[in-house]
Amino acid sequence: MASDQPDLAVQLFGRTFRTPVWAASGCFGYGREFAGVLDLSRVGAICVKGTSIEPWTGNPGIRVVETPGGMLNAIGLQNPGVDHFLTVDWPWLQEQGATVIVNIVGRTVEEYVAVARRLEGTGVAAVELNISCPNVKEGGMAFGTTPGSAAAVTAAVRKATTLPLIVKLSPNVADVVAIARAVEDAGADGLSVINTLQGMSIDIRRGRPHLGNVFGGLSGPAIKPVALRMVWQVAGAVKVPVIGVGGIMSGEDAAEFLMAGASAVQVGTACFIDPRAPLTIAEELARFMGEHGFRNVRALVGAARG
């Protein structure tokens, strides 16, 4: 049934990405652990681990635990800081020919802005704003849970960078569309949908929460229906491209997100099970497209919105 090899390339933010299947932030480190099993330049894009202005140590205690069809993590955004990234990882990633998106985190608007400034002029493909971080100034709620705070951090970073600006939305909200619109109005060039759902798990034998942090972020196939619903809602409400994330394990899952209106997808948890996941899934997607007569990704995007 296969026809000629479909074209996986996607044009976004004025640049061509080799495939619409990208590595999700926090699930691909800075690429080093994967270089032995795949050619990093063949991955559509690599969203590196959430990176802050100073190094963050991360959370104590147990940090990951499996749940039915998913996993919880409470890493606490451990990362070596943007300067380490720029001096150590980025030169290496450039040597590998990788397309890199830097996921940035901060406790205050100023910290986000500071990281974005450091990335200016480096040649990274885009900045991805992770607005699920605790907002220190506004009392610990995440920036991503109200349209106002989400727009504020987006607008501030928008002013600080000429790089394409992607904002990654939190699913832990009642109205994701309101936040998407606010962030688009504040200058986002694209939206990643979704980050992890907040969850927890209890170790009944010890009679206490599994995670040192009590709560963690739920990822993996379990959350796919929620992610897909939010992608569908957001893609119908904004003009900027949407990047689908959440539970993608196969080319067929990726096709679901593209058909729902995503212009590209990211795979996170899948990379832990199959470190070649971004390539495997792209190959499976190409096979699906070939078998169903989709010659390029554009034909697939939004195909189920009919």
Place this chain on the structure above:
Amino acid sequence: MASDQPDLAVQLFGRTFRTPVWAASGCFGYGREFAGVLDLSRVGAICVKGTSIEPWTGNPGIRVVETPGGMLNAIGLQNPGVDHFLTVDWPWLQEQGATVIVNIVGRTVEEYVAVARRLEGTGVAAVELNISCPNVKEGGMAFGTTPGSAAAVTAAVRKATTLPLIVKLSPNVADVVAIARAVEDAGADGLSVINTLQGMSIDIRRGRPHLGNVFGGLSGPAIKPVALRMVWQVAGAVKVPVIGVGGIMSGEDAAEFLMAGASAVQVGTACFIDPRAPLTIAEELARFMGEHGFRNVRALVGAARG
């Protein structure tokens, strides 16, 4: 390891429930389909299908679809109406010796109130307010997504009934605690946490959403971490008992919810796979309690909160 048989009875709302494992609304019909495989009087409580003032026909098209570790449903609250319940199902359920909680639904506050009024004096164990229904007057958002609308419907029903009033919270919110508190202040005697997460799924071969209604409610093990997190949060914030619901498939799952602070649990999707689930899970819970030295349910409730 087993010690003497632990006591599963729980006292709530001034009444004794035989076990803390109840059947969740919409997953046990009005009990009839289960009478052949279990003794309904042995189920802790049966929350019957969401019941409205007039019969509702429900949604067209495909209504259920499986997702990883879960299922989506878009039944559309099909039900024969409260009068049918009172004349046909309730007398029969009383004959079976069942403890019955009536889940009530409405499109307006007045409809909820009308159903609650009809149940007054019938002897049902409690009313469970399903506030995830589309709010017709406030423009289609669910009552359960803002503290104000949730409190308003709760207060109105509170005035209309002397029955114990349980309010079932929607998980599709940023701050479940704010809603829980608002509903408690408005007079709820207990809270069921949670209803389904909104999700969707796409049939990539046909290139369109699986469900006739596009969106559906996600239930099953996939949502357990989210449900458990919300139970933990709500149980820490309110004084009224919390009833945990979401993804419970085994006695160990039930123990997680009780340890998180729930006073009882409901099992939904599990009943589709094992129609004896409320009893099986209660037996498994008793075994776990026996093996770990919990002599009664009270000892287990909140045990992981340290």
Place this chain on the structure above:
Amino acid sequence: MLAHEGDGEICRLTLHAPEIARRAAPGQFVQVHPVPVALRPSAPAIDPLLRRPFSLCEIRPEEGEITLIYRVVGRGTRVLSSVPAGAELDLLGPLGRSFPDPRAGRGLLVLVGGGLGIPPMAAAARWAAQARRDAVAILGARTARYLAGAREVAASGMPVVTVTDDGSAGQQGIVTEPLDRMLRHGAAAAAGRPGAANPVGEVWACGPEPMLAAVKELCTAAGVPCFVSVERFMGCGFGACLGCTVPRAGGGYLKTCQDGPVFPAEEVVLGGF
């Protein structure tokens, strides 16, 4: 489970299930969890989560056995196909309404089975044969490969007309063509009356919904009673979830698992699945 054979796509599963075999009637189905009992000691397996519905293809109350024929189409059937012979499976059933008692109907009974709609026709054929009801079967599929269950239908002794989309077995064509001819002219050479054109008195059909809709239309036009067996995604299979509804002629919904899967064609609106 006694035996399990398959080519990776079409599988045949024979189960020791005396209770079900004793109580079941053709057209009814069972809900099978694809993960063997041995792997579900306390917590149920979640991959897949729900049970999968399969029609009874053969019912042998004497041996206490039933046979299912299924096609591997997704995760559930793939997991099921990997279960070794001898493993114990967890079944609910028999579920739903069967075809009507063949002794009750009149005239020539035509069984129409398309693709995976053929297996339940095997049980129906045996029932009709035991009831000495005059009957003939029309079985169709995309290619010969998908005529699984046709052998079992033929074993009942009734005449079988076979059609395939590509002509790889029987005549090339679709099941409605021979059905249309029979409805117009009667069936030649039906059981026991060689030569005579036997007018059709009743039709039972199982297969893809567009096929059922076409069969219904032909029967309605011919004024012949028709029973169709429909498929729906199922949450429970026993009437509790309201997930498997089919629109009722005249408004509202019927449950496929409890009011069906076999319906008098005039009671349901077809074409929705």
Place this chain on the structure above:
Amino acid sequence: MLAHEGDGEICRLTLHAPEIARRAAPGQFVQVHPVPVALRPSAPAIDPLLRRPFSLCEIRPEEGEITLIYRVVGRGTRVLSSVPAGAELDLLGPLGRSFPDPRAGRGLLVLVGGGLGIPPMAAAARWAAQARRDAVAILGARTARYLAGAREVAASGMPVVTVTDDGSAGQQGIVTEPLDRMLRHGAAAAAGRPGAANPVGEVWACGPEPMLAAVKELCTAAGVPCFVSVERFMGCGFGACLGCTVPRAGGGYLKTCQDGPVFPAEEVVLGGF
């Protein structure tokens, strides 16, 4: 997979994995997905979702084989235990840091294995024996039943001291008791020097974290170098998720899967798991 045997609780899995067998060193581990490859044709299985880490118990580069010994404790190990011999499994490895080269250390090497910490000591013991390093093993478990891997340790030829909590095998007691004696008085009858009290030069330990902490304390007090193999829940097993951290002495975290699982005891803060 070549062979799989078990009593439903303790299982022994021998795999044909030439690449891993060639490259692996004792103390390293593999990440196994419990669902056989045949059931994961395109979409990965989700029950369980993640791989499970197991230490290499035997490494036979010549035969291209490795052996794992594991205990059925939850869903993943239960699913794994049901995989028939002959099925193909999906492995990542060898992963992590091994014990140090036994040729590099000095003095008597004491291997301490507790419970499921014994299996990796089998590979370690063979390594020490091949390096002709003077060594002795102390193996402990709750009861005789949980001494799985002890036979393989003994097969290396080194002296083995066995202890169980209930005395059902060896002396009654816990591993730190004989270790304490050896650290104080040297080990009698270690390889090749019957009669002489041989002072302990190095300790390798694997087992529950409280045991590791106790071993570390004894070694620190005695001024003897100690290497501990720790366990953590793992997201990936190869350094990408930062899920398996153990607190670093002096602040910050180390990754168990990449910086460990074997650490010089002084580098990590034990007692957290």
